[in-house]
Amino acid sequence: MNEAYNNIITRRSIRNFTGEIVSKEIIDLILEAGLAAPSAVNKQPWEILVVEDREILDTIANLEGFYTKMTKKASAAIVVCGNTEKTLPGLAQIYWVQDTSAMTENILLASHALGIGAVWTGVYPSVDRVKKVSELLDLPSHIIPLNIIPIGVISNENTFAKEIDKSCIHYGKWTK
Amino acid sequence: MNEAYNNIITRRSIRNFTGEIVSKEIIDLILEAGLAAPSAVNKQPWEILVVEDREILDTIANLEGFYTKMTKKASAAIVVCGNTEKTLPGLAQIYWVQDTSAMTENILLASHALGIGAVWTGVYPSVDRVKKVSELLDLPSHIIPLNIIPIGVISNENTFAKEIDKSCIHYGKWTK
Numbered sequence: 393m394n395e396a397y398n399n400i401i402t403r404r405s406i407r408n409f410t411g412e413i414v415s416k417e418i419i420d421l422i423l424e425a426g427l428a429a430p431s432a433v434n435k436q437p438w439e440i441l442v443v444e445d446r447e448i449l450d451t452i453a454n455l456e457g458f459y460t461k462m463t464k465k466a467s468a469a470i471v472v473c474g475n476t477e478k479t480l481p482g483l484a485q486i487y488w489v490q491d492t493s494a495m496t497e498n499i500l501l502a503s504h505a506l507g508i509g510a511v512w513t514g515v516y517p518s519v520d521r522v523k524k525v526s527e528l529l530d531l532p533s534h535i536i537p538l539n540i541i542p543i544g545v546i547s548n549e550n551t552f553a554k555e556i557d558k559s560c561i562h563y564g565k566w567t568k
Numbered sequence: 569m570n571e572a573y574n575n576i577i578t579r580r581s582i583r584n585f586t587g588e589i590v591s592k593e594i595i596d597l598i599l600e601a602g603l604a605a606p607s608a609v610n611k612q613p614w615e616i617l618v619v620e621d622r623e624i625l626d627t628i629a630n631l632e633g634f635y636t637k638m639t640k641k642a643s644a645a646i647v648v649c650g651n652t653e654k655t656l657p658g659l660a661q662i663y664w665v666q667d668t669s670a671m672t673e674n675i676l677l678a679s680h681a682l683g684i685g686a687v688w689t690g691v692y693p694s695v696d697r698v699k700k701v702s703e704l705l706d707l708p709s710h711i712i713p714l715n716i717i718p719i720g721v722i723s724n725e726n727t728f729a730k731e732i733d734k735s736c737i738h739y740g741k742w743t744k
Contacts, residue, residue, distance in 0.1 A: 396681035399572030400601045400674050425576045427732045429673065430688055439736045448741075475736070486693050490714070493669030494688075497605065498576050501677065505572035512670075514608055517662050530742045538666070556603045560615045560651070565624075566706045 399505050404554070406509030407462040409544030414467040418506055422543070425502030426472070431491035437478040438492050439535055441471040448528065452540060455524055460513050466542035471525065472496050474516075476534045489516070492538045499541060509546040515539050575681050580730070582685030583638040585720030590643040594682055598719070599646070601678030607667035613654035614668050615711055617647040624704065628716060631700055636689050642718035647701065648672050650692075652710045665692070668714045675717055685722040691715050 423440060431437060443449060444467070453463040463469055472495055474488030496512055503510035515521040515537045525537040599616055607613060619625060620643070629639040639645055648671055650664035672688055679686035691697045691713045701713040 394681055395571040396575030397597065397601065397678055399575070400678055400681070401604050403604065403606075405606055421573065423737055424732070424734075425573065427734065427736075428577050428579065428730070430579075430581055430676070432690055436733060436736070439738065441738050441740070441742065443740065445740060483693055483695075487690065489665050490669040490672075490690070493666040494673040496666075497670040497673040498677075500606070501674075502573055502576055505570055505576070512606055514663065514666070517659055519659075528741075532742065535742060554604070556600070557612060558600075558603065560603075560612070561599055562615060562617050564617070564619065564621060565704075566617065566708065566711060 399501060403501055403504040405511040406546055407511050408546065408548035409462060409465040409467070409509055409542070410547040411465040412467065412545040414508055414543060414545060418508060419468060421506060422499055422502045422508065423470070426495045426499040429491065429495040429498045431494070432484065432487035433480060435478055435480060435491070437475050437488040438495055439473045439475050441473065441529055443469040443471060443529070451528060457520055458513065460540055460542065462511065463540070463542040466544040468543050470499060470541040470543060471529065472499070472538045472541065473531065474536045474538060476536065489538065496539060496541065503543055507546070508543055510541050510543040513540045513542070575677060579677055579680040581687040582722050583687050584722065584724035585638060585641040585643070585685055585718070586723040587641040588643065588721040590684055590719060590721060594684060595644060597682060598675055598678045598684065602648070602671045602675040605667065605671040605674045607670070608660065608663035609656060611654055611656060611667070613651050613664040614671055615649045615651050617649065617705055619645040619647060619705070627704060633696055634689065636716055636718065638687065639716070639718040642720040644719055646675060646717040646719060647705065648675070648714045648717065649707065650712045650714060652712065665714065672715060672717065679719055683722070684719055686717050686719040689716045689718070
């Protein structure tokens with residue numbers, strides 16, 4: 393058995409939290425794993441906001457047009473953002489989306505490895521969601537929130553098997 | 569020690585391969601880890617092409633405007649693509665980039681967990697690169713290559729410590 397491999401295969405989106413606090417030490421480990429993600433030309437064009445304030449978490453839980461209700465019982469919300477002042481120039485600027493998505497996957501996998509629940513809730517590219525999160529967290533225009541990741545102590549793990557469709561794997565050139 | 573957590577922290581981009589073959593069993597495990605990635609509304613809007621043909625691998629290694637030279641000694645190249653016919657509608661279509669980036673990070677982490685070298689080389693959003701890869705692999709217009717991931721037996725691991733800048737971590741609202 394390869395624990396590192398199995399951690400990738402067994403990760404699930406967790407939306408049920410007990411409301412208990414996740415320690416600062418654990419959150420720091422999770423963030424550090426996020427920072428270990430690769431980025432195009434190693435630009436690391438990202439910022440991470442860690443929201444632990446109960447009032448702001450409750451506001452996030454009630455944002456209209458979001459799927460963030462579980463934040464009500466989360467211990468924290470990690471908001472992964474792109475910083476367009478740190479990116480590559482021109483069209484390549486948009487690589488920040490790929491870089492921060494890799495960072496997000498690292499955050500989800502590290503949470504799972506440490507026994508903490510987490511779920512990726514999308515913000516960008518919804519103009520409405522980006523606007524609401526930016527207002528709530530005072531983000532300047534060059535800081536674009538990619539997502540909100542509520543994290544917390546797991547109360548009810550989603551244990552059903554995820555259906556994986558392998559028909560998307562092709563050997564050699566495209567043949568359909 | 570938490571093997572699953574350490575796997576995330578210790579992953580590095582590997583660009584030096586011995587030229588030896590990676591078994592089909594290992595490649596299948598790597599692909600399966602890719603398919604375990606989350607996707608927006610579970611649309612799984614992706615396709616994976618696995619290139620093992622020596623001639624095509626050599627062509628990839630020599631593509632102008634790419635950073636894919638290491639493919640010359642790779643055992644295979646995994647080409648992660650978005651399928652715009654499987655995505656969410658409207659503006660949310662572009663979630664495929666986030667979904668396939670999470671898939672890519674899983675592929676890189678699974679390779680590392682299994683002792684195989686891999687590196688993310690960017691294709692999308694470069695119009696020129698997307699065109700060249702699409703021509704080479706006969707991709708129809710709704711299949712968009714996100715990247716090329718050469719994988720192989722490691723000949724020379726890049727062991728220097730990656731510099732991590734923690735100044736991108738912020739607690740609470742934006743305060744700069």
